[in-house]
Amino acid sequence: MSILIKNGLVVYGEDLNVVNADVLIEGNRIAKVAKNIREGADTVIDASGRVVSPGFVNLHTHSPMGLLRGLADDLPLMEWLEKHIWPREAKLTREAIKAGAYLGALEMIKTGTTAFLDMYFHMDAVGEAVLESGLRGYLGYGMIDLGDPERTEKEVKEALREMREIEKLESDRIQFVFGPHAPYTCSLALLKEVRKLADEHGKLITIHVSETMSEVGRIQERYGKSPVVLLDDIGFLGKDVIIAHGVWLDSRDVQILARNGVTVAHNPGSNMKLASGVMPIGKLLNAGVNIGLGTDGSASNNNLDMLEEMKLAALLHKVHNLDPTIADASTVFRMATQNGARALNLKAGVIKEGYLADIAVIDFNRPHLRPINNVVSHLVYSANGNDVETTIVDGRILMLDGEVLTLDEEKVLEKAEKVVESLL
Template sequence: MLLKNGLILYGESYEWVRADLLIEGNKIVKIGRNLHADSDIVIDCSHSLIVPGFINSHTHSPMVLLRGLAEDVPLMEWLEKYIWPNERKLGKKEVYWGALLGLIEMARAGTTTFIDMYFHMEEVAKATLEVGLRGFLGYGMIDLDDERKRRIEIRETEKFRKFIIQQNSELLNFILAPHAPYTCSMECLKWVATKSREWNALVTIHLSETKSEVALIKEKYGKTPTEVLDDAGLLNEKLIAAHGIWLDDKEIYLLGKNGSTIVHCPASNMKLGSGIINLRKLLDNGVNVGLGTDGAASNNTLDMLQEMRLASLLQKVVNLDPSIIKSSEIFRMATLNGAKALKLNAGIIKEGYLADIAVINLKRPNLLPMNNPLSSLVFSAKGGDVETLIVNGSIVMLDGEFQTVDEDKVLDKFLGVL
């Protein structure tokens, strides 16, 4: 596949070059001017930006089903009165269709890879293959200190891992997914740590999302949530922890020292009134910070372009400093930092890297004139500006049309319930 004459965001230093890009198999093999390869597919990108696909490092894709259901309430009330009761009504069929809708939304906004934690995850895996994105999928474990429940959660996790292995797809990856330190017992967390080592599996978890959560953990253990994870054996380079709003200085130091990742979810954190992450301190202490949308029930979109804009603006206003965070740092959170957390050879446009690519149409009034392409991506671009999406060397969307899933069928499914 040959992408011709695009404006390419090249390499780790984010240099803009006008060039062609050649893909063979699932890799970028050559970038240069006037390439003349015997390609099966040639795409004209002369009016487009070619950028690495975005990595949504924390979401719950089927929660699009609950979009707009619970508004203007704090997290625990949101969960206990609205989300959890309605989730109990969801079966496999509903989760499958919700995941399809969520993945289509993510693809339209340039997401090529995502981390997902939910239930009926076999259905999310099926939707992932159908749309053609790369998923790191985990069954969300919640045992609430109940031994019987813990055995069930362990069994479900082991069952799902076997399912992923059986699919034998480069697009499907297993990830351990204990929900949070306040919903998982120490025994559950230690089991996850043991299996992470045994299976060489990554771990995703919610961490220090609210003040009340931190107070609950301190009352129960006499320690911070991060110290609890450390005691469980989870604080290492395989840990991908969402939120991290209420971390103290010691916790930030421990996360950086141990190579763990924090995933910033600004829209969800703002909407639920959970708080504001200390992004500058995390980055300055060597913590790998990714970017995520969380679920659409608390966002209400899965648009990583919008998430970049919010992440930047939020830090500027809370610190009363427009220079507190650079556009390049925000963009790196949405791409390269996510790839680092997932141990993926992705996140930048460069020879030898995975061909996970978003092509953004510049013929949009909101993107012109383009005085600074990177700034335009972070502050001006939106989901509908992505016209072509390539995942693992295969075209998912071309000129705004899906080449994989029947988008109209999925949309009509939801229009039919209005």
């Protein structure tokens, strides 16, 4: 299978050079980027007036939580979780979660996300939805034991069961990830066991860390140290660890993350909506920490639009630091593409020969994207997910000219509505 994208403005290479060029895809890889490619292809896409961008990597979300969108807004994190989200989640069946996963996958395809890192439960059901959708999913079962040894054993067994079920899907696009929820909901015994299992099975780890001031206070009171120092002391951290949020980090925490090669998944929309705080992006960048971008779940954002998330990230840090030069457009664009791919050990996030063909074609024939003075700036500050016209993952077209080809959009929306009726 080959695809030729003609006449586009291509965001090329790690340096984000914008060039007028064609992109030839052969199999699941980018074979050639050049002007006037004359090779034939099974499918030819005319990208005149459009930007050919790397697909976006959503480095932290809970995709089935689209079912809970708008059900509990304008609340602090713990009240939001304990009084509204967790009671509703207790009602979610495997089939309900699968319906939510389809809804999330549909939204991501339509907004140009090509890979995502997820944490929830019944992840084997999420995997089935991801398989059909054509997206790349890195799926973590959210483990919580609350210090109960019996529950520790149960959570480990369930995670391993989920891993085996996901591996049965036999797709390179779908990978299991260990997902202990957070240091304040997981015992040290569980965290140590996750570290051991991740090493044994060669899997990534994702975990919520230092999202709120109260969370840091809890850990400080219980262990006498910050969450990051605690994880470092038990040997948990490494290049295979992606921490979500990392809002309340001091200088020592930042240096520990840098030394261990940990990636931080930044979630500005969720952090602002839940009033959790502002991640110290300047300290992290100066220390050389890899920062990716995530939306968090649709119950706390309230969407999975990575184009919108880039704008939020860029603007948040400028006003918070009173510095218009921080979180510039190129830095934020890399967070949403190549930095996320790097965290997932994925040769994607860049349009370049030999890289995976994970691509979003964005229609710039729109008033809010003209004149085309600066493509990367427009993608960060002016565009939104509705401008995405075509989404390609692993060399397969998932959406063409705004029409999703892999999922029945009407059925996905109808099923989600029916599921939510049972939650209210």
